[in-house]
Amino acid sequence: MERIKINHLPGQTWNRLGMNDIEIEKYSFEKNLEGKIREEKEELPGQGIAYCDKDKQGGLQRGTESSFDREEKSDCGSALGDAFVELLEETHMAQVVSLVAEAGEQKTYRMEFGKTEGAACGKFDLLAKQNCEMTVFQYFDDRTAAEQTKDARSGIRNRIRAEKGAYIKLVQVFLGGEREEILNDIGAVLEENAELEVDQIFLGGKKTVSGVLAQLRGRKSSFTSNIAYDIGQDERLDLNLIAKHIGKKTEAQMDVKGVLREGAHKLLRATVDFIPGCSGSVGKENEEVLLMDEEVVNQTVPLILCGEEDVEGAHGASIGRINEEYLFYLKSRGIPEKQIYEMLANARIETVLGKIDDGETRERVMAALVEG
Amino acid sequence: MSEFLKIIDLTARAEEKELLHQVSLEIQEGETHVLLGPNGAGKSTLGYTIMGSPEYEVTGGKIYFQGDDITEEGADKRAKRGIFLSFQNPIEIPGITVSNFLRTALEQLTGERIKLFDFKKRLKNVMDTLQMDQSYADRDLNVGFSGGEKKKAEILQLLMLNPRLAILDETDSGLDVDAVKTVSKGIEEFQKKQGGSLLIITHNAKILEALKVDKTHVLVDGRIVAEGGPELVEDVGQNGFEKYLDKESY
Numbered sequence: 001m002e003r004i005k006i007n008h009l010p011g012q013t014w015n016r017l018g019m020n021d022i023e024i025e026k027y028s029f030e031k032n033l034e035g036k037i038r039e040e041k042e043e044l045p046g047q048g049i050a051y052c053d054k055d056k057q058g059g060l061q062r063g064t065e066s067s068f069d070r071e072e073k074s075d076c077g078s079a080l081g082d083a084f085v086e087l088l089e090e091t092h093m094a095q096v097v098s099l100v101a102e103a104g105e106q107k108t109y110r111m112e113f114g115k116t117e118g119a120a121c122g123k124f125d126l127l128a129k130q131n132c133e134m135t136v137f138q139y140f141d142d143r144t145a146a147e148q149t150k151d152a153r154s155g156i157r158n159r160i161r162a163e164k165g166a167y168i169k170l171v172q173v174f175l176g177g178e179r180e181e182i183l184n185d186i187g188a189v190l191e192e193n194a195e196l197e198v199d200q201i202f203l204g205g206k207k208t209v210s211g212v213l214a215q216l217r218g219r220k221s222s223f224t225s226n227i228a229y230d231i232g233q234d235e236r237l238d239l240n241l242i243a244k245h246i247g248k249k250t251e252a253q254m255d256v257k258g259v260l261r262e263g264a265h266k267l268l269r270a271t272v273d274f275i276p277g278c279s280g281s282v283g284k285e286n287e288e289v290l291l292m293d294e295e296v297v298n299q300t301v302p303l304i305l306c307g308e309e310d311v312e313g314a315h316g317a318s319i320g321r322i323n324e325e326y327l328f329y330l331k332s333r334g335i336p337e338k339q340i341y342e343m344l345a346n347a348r349i350e351t352v353l354g355k356i357d358d359g360e361t362r363e364r365v366m367a368a369l370v371e372g
Numbered sequence: 373m374s375e376f377l378k379i380i381d382l383t384a385r386a387e388e389k390e391l392l393h394q395v396s397l398e399i400q401e402g403e404t405h406v407l408l409g410p411n412g413a414g415k416s417t418l419g420y421t422i423m424g425s426p427e428y429e430v431t432g433g434k435i436y437f438q439g440d441d442i443t444e445e446g447a448d449k450r451a452k453r454g455i456f457l458s459f460q461n462p463i464e465i466p467g468i469t470v471s472n473f474l475r476t477a478l479e480q481l482t483g484e485r486i487k488l489f490d491f492k493k494r495l496k497n498v499m500d501t502l503q504m505d506q507s508y509a510d511r512d513l514n515v516g517f518s519g520g521e522k523k524k525a526e527i528l529q530l531l532m533l534n535p536r537l538a539i540l541d542e543t544d545s546g547l548d549v550d551a552v553k554t555v556s557k558g559i560e561e562f563q564k565k566q567g568g569s570l571l572i573i574t575h576n577a578k579i580l581e582a583l584k585v586d587k588t589h590v591l592v593d594g595r596i597v598a599e600g601g602p603e604l605v606e607d608v609g610q611n612g613f614e615k616y617l618d619k620e621s622y
Contacts, residue, residue, distance in 0.1 A: 328425050329463040333477040333533065334451035343476060347467025354467075 002026040004083040007211050007240040008185070009269045011305055019267060019301050021081075022238045024181065029091040029155055033122035035113035037097065061219050076159040076187035078242050079211025081103055084185055088155055089123055101132040101166075110360070112139040113154075116178075121155040122346045128166035128194075135169045137213040139364060142177035142205070143371075153181040160186065162194035164218065169197040171356050175368045176204025176235065184210040192218030192247070201349060202229040202237055211240035216281075218248035225254040228352035230345055231368075232261035232292075240269045241285070245311070249280040257288045257348040260296035271303040272313045279310040289319045290348065292341055373443045375439060376401040376569060377422070377537055382423045383432035385466050391417045392594045393476060394433065399537070403564060404570040404583055406605055410613045415573045416439060416460060418591065419539040422571075423457040424450045437537070439525035452481055454536030458526040465513040470525065473513045481533060498531045503554050520551040527558035537569045538562060544579040552578050559583065577609045592616050 004248060005021040012020050076106045078085050102105040102309055113122065128134040139153070182205055188196050198212050214223035223243050231237050243252030254270055272283030289298050302315035322344060330340045353362050379398040384392040389407055391414045399405050409415045421428045422435060424447040435443045437453055465473065474495065478486050502524050514522050523543055530538050540559065544552050560582045562568045572580070580602075588604035589596050590613070597616045598604065 046420045052384055324426055325467075326463050328423075328427070329459065330465070331447035332423050332451055332457050332459075333473075333529065334448055334481040335477055336480070339476070339480065343468060346467070349467075351467040 004087070006080045006084045007209050007238055007269070008081050008269045009240070009301055009303065010242055010273055011303055013301065016123055017124075017270070019299055021198075022267070024183070024209065025088065025362045026083075027119055027153065029119045029121040029153075030079045031116070031118060031120045032095055033113050033120045033154060034157070035111055035115050035122070038110045039107065046238045061331045066191075070196060076161065076189055077213045077215055078157070078185050079213040079242055080183060080185040080209065083254060084155070085157075085326065088123065088157055091121055092305050096123045098127065099134070099136060100127045101129060101134040103163075105129075105131040105370045107132045108135045108137075109149065110137040110139070112141065114141055115152070116154065117152055119153040119155070122157070124156075124158045126168060126170065128160075128162045128168045130163045131165040132357035133167045133169075134164075135171070137153055137171045137173075137358070137361060139173045139361075140172075140182070141173075141175045141184075143175050143368070152181070155183045155185075157185045158187070160196065162188065162190045162196055163219075164191045165193045166191075167195045167197075169199070171358070171361060172198070173361060173365060174200070174205055175364075176202070176206065176231075178210070179204060179214070182208045183206070186211065186212040187215075188223075189215045190218055190221035190223065192221060194218055194221045195224075196222070197224045197226075199226045199352055200228075201352055201365055202227075202231065203349070203365070204231060204233075205237065207236045207238075209238045211242070212251065213242045215242065215244045215246060216252065216278075217246045217328075218250075219247045220249045220251075221247055222251040223254075224227075224252075225256075225368060226352045226355045227256040228252075228256070229256075229258040229266070230261075230265065230349060231258070231264040234263045234265075236265045236324060238267050240271075242271045243274060243283050244273045244275060245278040245281040245283055246275045247281075248278060251281065252283040252286040257351060259290045259292060259345040259348055260298055261292040263293065263295045263297075265297040265299075267299040267301075269301045269303065270315065272315075273305040274308045274311045274313065276307040278308050281308070282312045284313070285315045285317070287315075287317045288348065289317075290341070290345060291319070291321055292345065376437070378436040379422070379433070379570075380436070381433035382418075382430065382435065384428045384430050386417070390431070390594065390603045391428070392421065393493075395591075395594070395596055396433075397589060399410040399569055399571060399587075401536070402567055402569055404572065406580060406585055406588045406602075407571060407573045407591060408575075408588060408605065408608050408613075410617075413591045414594040415591050415593070416533050416541050418459055419541045419571065419573055420568050422450075423447055423455060448480075451535070456530055456533060456535035456538045458523075458530060458538065458540045459522065460541045460543075460545065461516050462522045462526055464515045464517075464578065466515050468513050470511050470528070471509040472574050474529065477529070477533060495532065498528055501531070502528055502558050504528065519546040521539060522549065522552070523547055523555055524558075527555050527562075530562055531558055531566070534566055535568060537571070539573070541573045542575065543572075544574055544576045548593060552576070555579065556582050577605055580605060 004026045005023050008021045195206040197253050241254050304313040379397045381394040408416050554580050585602040590598040
């Protein structure tokens, strides 16, 4: 089978390090992801996402037509890259769920997806008009996957436009199962004073490739990314975060916290890209990794591309096992070492849950953690 | 009274440097002892060594607790026996709230599942005693706490975990007058209501005012050089440590 490379590092490094991108099999998506969507607490008419044409209700438009025009669609960009976009575009039946928040509105949507056989895709266009607030929760729970879904693959793409003064919060929770592969792509364009917050939790998952490209075009636009993961048993997580500072005084903060166990492999590419003219911009990335096992592979490429002088870029990392002082403090309260590691592993997820600040999301994630 | 904590000829070192030299000390159940000494005398080292810190290597002597030799035991096992150390510089634990941390610790110590309602009720009562805002229960342990708040959080843990022996390592340092009063009240509560034993490492006689002190030890250069009753605290308060500096082991 033909193979393609996706999730590229914006500035390439030595190929022999194997960190520039990730190679996957090229395949076709056969169907749309099966799931449900709710606006606020009310479930929308019809069971699940019907993907029916020209159905517009409560700011939700479902069908083959996006609320974005052709130019706007390509404008959002992709963190996973052209090869992935082409893969989705080749799937003629792939339909789009468009969520729109009109100017000044406050909208909250919840989507949940369970088992889907074969290769399925989901395309979502999120449009937040001027000064509106839009919150979108996407839950991908693969733990219930049936035996026959072992070779199942998912391709997910969110295209986001935040107009002047708009705020978009996208929360994604991936509860891994036997699924072969999850490809998750987010591309966003932000206008003046617009804010984008992307919070993601990855618990398990055989192979997950995920990326966020935030294009901070408008003056004082900002991007925040909070990611927590806990992977083990030879699972693989490939992350690519790109904050592209184009407008003046733009801000980006990317925080990634995670736990690696039992032969897990994680690669994080985190790029702050200062484009000429983005003076006064600040871009920061920070990573905390807890290694629970000596067999894990933990790779990180922090990258700051600097085309502008008057900017502030920073990256920091804390990687390894828990230091003795910390361990002693917790042990002195009667907590054994194994329990401490578990507690601190959950604390990383808890930190991001705190930022998401949503009861339903917390319940889902905590239930998954309890089930282990 | 039964033999409670007994330390015999304890010698300990850190990074090749010997910090405690044949220290012997005995605390009976329900007693309150005070450990005094100039800076760098080894007071905290003794507290940490009793708790089982891996930072210090015991090279000689024994520590017995309730008749059992615990010299080689890990800190978590000692805690389960009922030993508690209040840290001078408590560690910040991001992602774990005060409430969750205490419930986990209590469940580990007792080996029983704690009912949430009972736990919250008790936590509220103790926080009221320490004049702590209830919102602290939902904050990450020690994260962003001021020095005084951290010390209060240590006393909160002491009262919630209810150990048999509490070692307080300069719990009063860096506290303002009001905070010293609140912390003292917490310690008094532990001593009188819970009947716990105490080893108090301090420079400040203020914290001892409301407590009945049974014995005082003076540690200089890793050696116990003087022992006495509560009058020794007053003596050191007035005259300092000068007369003890060149003394041989007690």
